[in-house]
Amino acid sequence: MNITIKDLARETGLTSATISAYFNGASVRPYNRDKIERAVEKLGYIRNDYARALRTHRSMTVGVLLPELYNAFAAGVVTQIEDTLKQHRYGLLICDCRSDVGREGEAVRFLQSKTVDGLIVIPSSDSALSLDSAISKNLPLVAMDRYTESRNISHVVLSNRKTAREVTARILAEGRRKVGVIYGDQSVFKSRERLSGYREAMREAGLDAESFEECGDLTMDGGYEAMKRLLHAHPDLDGIFITSYEMTMGAAVAVDEAGLEFGKDISFTGFDCTKLLPRLFPGIHMVVQPLQEMGRVAAETLLSMIEGGPVRNIVLDAEII
Amino acid sequence: MNITIKDLARETGLTSATISAYFNGASVRPYNRDKIERAVEKLGYIRNDYARALRTHRSMTVGVLLPELYNAFAAGVVTQIEDTLKQHRYGLLICDCRSDVGREGEAVRFLQSKTVDGLIVIPSSDSALSLDSAISKNLPLVAMDRYTESRNISHVVLSNRKTAREVTARILAEGRRKVGVIYGDQSVFKSRERLSGYREAMREAGLDAESFEECGDLTMDGGYEAMKRLLHAHPDLDGIFITSYEMTMGAAVAVDEAGLEFGKDISFTGFDCTKLLPRLFPGIHMVVQPLQEMGRVAAETLLSMIEGGPVRNIVLDAEII
DNA sequence: TTGAAAGCGCTAACAG
DNA sequence: CTGTTAGCGCTTTCAA
Numbered sequence: 001m002n003i004t005i006k007d008l009a010r011e012t013g014l015t016s017a018t019i020s021a022y023f024n025g026a027s028v029r030p031y032n033r034d035k036i037e038r039a040v041e042k043l044g045y046i047r048n049d050y051a052r053a054l055r056t057h058r059s060m061t062v063g064v065l066l067p068e069l070y071n072a073f074a075a076g077v078v079t080q081i082e083d084t085l086k087q088h089r090y091g092l093l094i095c096d097c098r099s100d101v102g103r104e105g106e107a108v109r110f111l112q113s114k115t116v117d118g119l120i121v122i123p124s125s126d127s128a129l130s131l132d133s134a135i136s137k138n139l140p141l142v143a144m145d146r147y148t149e150s151r152n153i154s155h156v157v158l159s160n161r162k163t164a165r166e167v168t169a170r171i172l173a174e175g176r177r178k179v180g181v182i183y184g185d186q187s188v189f190k191s192r193e194r195l196s197g198y199r200e201a202m203r204e205a206g207l208d209a210e211s212f213e214e215c216g217d218l219t220m221d222g223g224y225e226a227m228k229r230l231l232h233a234h235p236d237l238d239g240i241f242i243t244s245y246e247m248t249m250g251a252a253v254a255v256d257e258a259g260l261e262f263g264k265d266i267s268f269t270g271f272d273c274t275k276l277l278p279r280l281f282p283g284i285h286m287v288v289q290p291l292q293e294m295g296r297v298a299a300e301t302l303l304s305m306i307e308g309g310p311v312r313n314i315v316l317d318a319e320i321i
Numbered sequence: 322m323n324i325t326i327k328d329l330a331r332e333t334g335l336t337s338a339t340i341s342a343y344f345n346g347a348s349v350r351p352y353n354r355d356k357i358e359r360a361v362e363k364l365g366y367i368r369n370d371y372a373r374a375l376r377t378h379r380s381m382t383v384g385v386l387l388p389e390l391y392n393a394f395a396a397g398v399v400t401q402i403e404d405t406l407k408q409h410r411y412g413l414l415i416c417d418c419r420s421d422v423g424r425e426g427e428a429v430r431f432l433q434s435k436t437v438d439g440l441i442v443i444p445s446s447d448s449a450l451s452l453d454s455a456i457s458k459n460l461p462l463v464a465m466d467r468y469t470e471s472r473n474i475s476h477v478v479l480s481n482r483k484t485a486r487e488v489t490a491r492i493l494a495e496g497r498r499k500v501g502v503i504y505g506d507q508s509v510f511k512s513r514e515r516l517s518g519y520r521e522a523m524r525e526a527g528l529d530a531e532s533f534e535e536c537g538d539l540t541m542d543g544g545y546e547a548m549k550r551l552l553h554a555h556p557d558l559d560g561i562f563i564t565s566y567e568m569t570m571g572a573a574v575a576v577d578e579a580g581l582e583f584g585k586d587i588s589f590t591g592f593d594c595t596k597l598l599p600r601l602f603p604g605i606h607m608v609v610q611p612l613q614e615m616g617r618v619a620a621e622t623l624l625s626m627i628e629g630g631p632v633r634n635i636v637l638d639a640e641i642i
Numbered sequence: 643t644t645g646a647a648a649g650c651g652c653t654a655a656c657a658g
Numbered sequence: 659c660t661g662t663t664a665g666c667g668c669t670t671t672c673a674a
Contacts, residue, residue, distance in 0.1 A: 002436075002458065004651055015661050020653055029659060044457060046433045050371045050380060051651035054666045059371060061414070061435065070393075070400045079391045082417050091435050093382070094415050096403050112367045114382065114412050115323075136365065137323065220596070253600050275541065276597055279574050325667055336645050341669055350643065372667035375650045 003045045011039040023047065053115060061091040062302060063111035065121040067099040072245065072272060073291065074122060077144065080295025081120060088303055090117070097124060105130035112137065118302045123148055126189050140305035142298045146190050154305060155313045156298045158289055160190050163318045164197025164243065167287060170320065171239040171267045172205045179239035179267075180212035182226045182247055194243040212237070216247045223247025227254035239267040248273045252281065269320070278321070288319045324366045332360040344368065374436060382412040383623060384432035386442040388420040393566065393593060394612065395443060398465065401616025402441060409624055411438070418445060426451035433458065439623045444469055447510050461626035463619050467511050475626060476634045477619045479610055481511050484639045485518025485564065488608060491641065492560040492588045493526045500560035500588075501533035503547045503568055515564040533558070537568045544568025548575035560588040569594045573602065590641070599642070609640045 009016045012035040022028045022036050039045070053059040064081060066074045082092050093114055097103035104124050108131055111119060118140035121131065128148035134141055135152055142154045171179050181198045184191040195213070202208070212234065216226035223242060227250065231237060240255075242248040248270030252262075260266045263283020270277065271287050278284055293316055301312050330337045333356040343349045343357050360366070374380040383406060387395045403413050414435055418424035425445050429452055432440060439461035442452065449469035455462055456473055463475045492500050502519045505512040516534070523530035533555065537547035544563060548571065552558060561576075563569040569591030573583075581587045584604020591598065592608050599605055614637055622633050 002651095006651075016652075017654085017662075018660055020651095021660080024653080027659075032659085044454065046430060046454075048375075048436055048651055049434045050374045050436050051666090052653075053371045054369075054375055054651080054668085055653045057666080068400075069403070070396045072391075075391045075396045078415075079389075079417055082390070082415060086416070086431075089431075091431065092415050094399075094403060094413050095407070096400055109367060110407075110410075110412065113370045115369055115371050133365065133367075220600070249597050249600070253597075256601065276570050276574075279541070279570075280577065280601070323667095327667075337668075338646080338670080339644055341667095342644080345669080348643075353643085369667055372650090373669075375652090375667080376669045378650080 002048070003043045004048065005045075007043055008036060008039045008045055011043065012036055059115045059117055060089060061093050061114065061116050062118045062120065062306075063093045063095065063107075063114070063116040065095045065097060065104065065107050065111065065119060067097060067104075067122055067124040069094065069096045073145070073289065076291035077122070077295040077298070080292045081299045084296050084299035085303070090303075099124045101125050101127075101130055105133070108134050112139065118142070118306050120144065120298050120302055122146075128153065140302055142302045142305070144294060144298050146188070152311060154301045154311050156294055156301065157190075157313075157315055158294075159315045159317050160193035161197040161200070163287060163320075164194040164241070165201045166197075167241050167269050167285075167320060168198045168201035169204070170285075171241065171269060172201060172207075174239070174267050176239035176267050177207065178212065178234055178237050179207070179241070180214065180230050180234065180237050182214050182216045182223060182230065182240065182242045182251055184216065184218045184244050184247070186215075191243065198241060198243075216244075216250075218244055218246055220246045220250040220253075223250030224254045225250070227251035228258075231255075231258055237266060240269070242268075242270040245270075245272040247271075248286075249277070252277055252284065256281070274321075286321050288321055290316055290318065323369070324364045325369065326366075328364055329357060329360045329366055332364060333357055380436045380438055381410060382414050382435065382437050383439045383441065383627075384414045384416065384428075384435070384437040386416045386418060386425065386428050386432065386440060388418060388425075388443055388445040390415070390417045394466070394610065397612030398443070398616040398619070401613045402620045405617050405620035406624070411624075420445045422446050422448075422451055426454070429455050433460065439463070439627050441465065441619050441623055443467075449474065461623055463623045463626070465615060465619050467509070473632060475622045475632050477615055477622065478511075478634075478636055479615075480636045480638050481514035482518040482521070484608060484641075485515040485562070486522045487518075488562050488590050488606075488641060489519045489522035490525070491606075492562065492590060493522060493528075495560070495588050497560035497588050498528065499533065499555055499558050500528070500562070501535065501551050501555065501558050502530075503535050503537050503544060503551065503561065503563045503572055505537065505539045505565050505568070507536075512564065519562060519564075537565075537571075539565055539567055541567045541571040541574075544571030545575045546571070548572035549579075552576075552579055558587060561590070563589075563591040566591075566593040568592075569607075570598070573598055573605065577602070595642075607642050609642055611637055611639065 005016045008019050095107035120142045122144045128150040144156045183195045214226040214230045216222035242251045262268050262281040269285040326337045329340050416428035441463045443465045449471040465477045504516045520530045535547040535551045537543035563572045583589050583602040590606040
C-alpha cells in the first residue's frame, strides 16, 4: 500500500486537512511545515492525483490523439505539446489511432474515461464526427493540421494555400516556366488548398497549370512514380513543388536518378524533409512547418480553454528554406 | 457535471452497486441489463476511471519515459507499446525528459503521482538512480535499449556486441580488409559493446582494428566529420560500420561527397536509416533494430509484471539488410 | 440477483 | 492556523 496523507497526519500529529492545505499553498506554522516536510521525506510520500482529481474535477492530464506517432510531424508537435503542458504540471495521455476513424472515436471515449481535462487531436479525416462524444460533453478541444467543420473546436493549422502560392511564386521568380506540382488526394481539404495555391501562382504568372499537375498517393513510392511520370511527360520540366513529406523523398530520388541537378536543371521545393535531403542536395528547397510553434500554440490554446477561454482559430505560416 | 453511475441508478431504478456489478461482468437479470444499456445510451455515460482506480488501486495507465520522442527509435517503439497496451485497455502517459537525468527523476515522480501501474523507460544514462523512487515503491519497471545495474528491473535490449560482430564479419566476408568503424561515446555501455563486437570480428580475422576506429559525437555532423577524418587517414578504406542512426546519415553524405560508390568502392553498413538512404544508395547496408518487437516485448513484459510476473531480461537480435 | 453501507485518498467548507 | 465533517464516483463485502 502507498503512503497517504493520513500516514503523514499520524507521523506529524496533524490532521489530513492541514497537510492538504499545506500542499495547496495555504500558510502553515513554520514548526508544522518542517514536520510535514520531514515526514514527506521520511515516508517518501507522493500525492495521489487520482483522488485529487476525483475531488476537484481536474485530472491535470490531457489527451493527445494522432493518426500516427511514427512520423516526423506528429513526433515534433507532440514533443512541444508535452513540454508546454509539463510546465503547467499537466500529463499527456497519448493515443495513436493508425489513421482509422473508428479507432479514433473509440480513443476519444477511452480518453474521456480517463477524465482528461482536454483533448488535442490531429484528426484522421476532415470530419469531426468521431469527436462528437467529447464535443457533447463540452470537453475543451483543439484540432491541429486540418480543419473540421465544428464551431466548438479550436484549430491550429498551416496557411496551406498561401504557402503553396508563395513556393510556386518563388520558383517562377527564378525564371522557371515549366513548373509542376505533385499533390495529394483532393478529397482532403488541406491537399486542395495546397493545389489551389499552386494554381493561383501559375495563373497570376499567366501560365497554364493543368498540364504540369500530377497526383501521388502520399507515400514515398507514390512521389517517386509521380515524379517519373511528370519527367516523362515533360522532359523539359524546370521546376517542381512537392506538397507532402513522404512524396518529397520519393520525388527527390526520382530526380536524382534522372541525373538532374537540384537548383540548376530543376528548381525543387519539397515538404518537411529538413535533415538529410538538403545535406545531400544543397540546391534543394524545403517548406518547413513550424512544428515547435504549432505544438506550443495548440497546448497554450487548450490550457486557455480549460481555464474557460474562448475557441480560437490560428493559422501559422511555414518557412521556406 | 458528468454523468455518473448514480444517474444510471436513478434512471433505471436500480442501485449503483448493481450497475457497477453489471459493468464488471457479474450477471444481471436480462430485463435490468437492457434497462442499464438503454440508460447508458441515453445519458452518454462514460465510466470514471479515476474513481475506479482509487478504489481498486489499478489505474490502468502506464508511464513511458523517454530521452527524446522526436527520433525514430523512440517513436517506433512507443507506437508498438501503445498498440499492445491499448489492447489490454491500458492508457499511456508519456514523458520526454530531453535526455536530462534531472528531468528524468522528476518525471518518474510525476508519473507516480498519476499512480501509473508500471513504467517503461528508455533511460537517459546507464545509471538507474533516477528510477529509485519507483524502485523503492516496487513499481513494475521495464528498461529498454540500455542496461541499468538494478536487479529489480526488466530489460529489453539489442544484442549490441553480437550484432556489431556480425556486421563486421559480413563486411570482411566480402573480401574487404581495410574496414573501419565510427563509434560513440565509450562511457556508454551500449557503445562499448558495439565497438567490442567490431574488434572481436577484426581480431578473429587477424586484422589490426585500432587504426580504423574513429569516434563521433552521435550527431549527423559528428558522423560526417568522423567519416571525413577516416577517409583522409585511409584513402584506401574499403569497408565501414557506423554504429548509430544520426552518424549514419552524416557518414553517408561524406562518402557520397568523396565520390565513392556504395557497395563497390566501399562496403557501408549503417544503423536504422531504413527509408531514404537505401533508396538513394542501393549498395548500402543497414542494421535494422526490431522496433516493433522491442516495443511489443517491453509492453508484454510490463503487463506480466503488473500481474505479478517475474523480472525478465530479454535480448533481441537486429536484422541486417 | 440486488441493495445497504463503508471506504479508497483527497479537498472544501465551516468552526474554532 | 488547525480540526471536523462530508463527499467526489466507484467497488466491495455482507445480507437479504
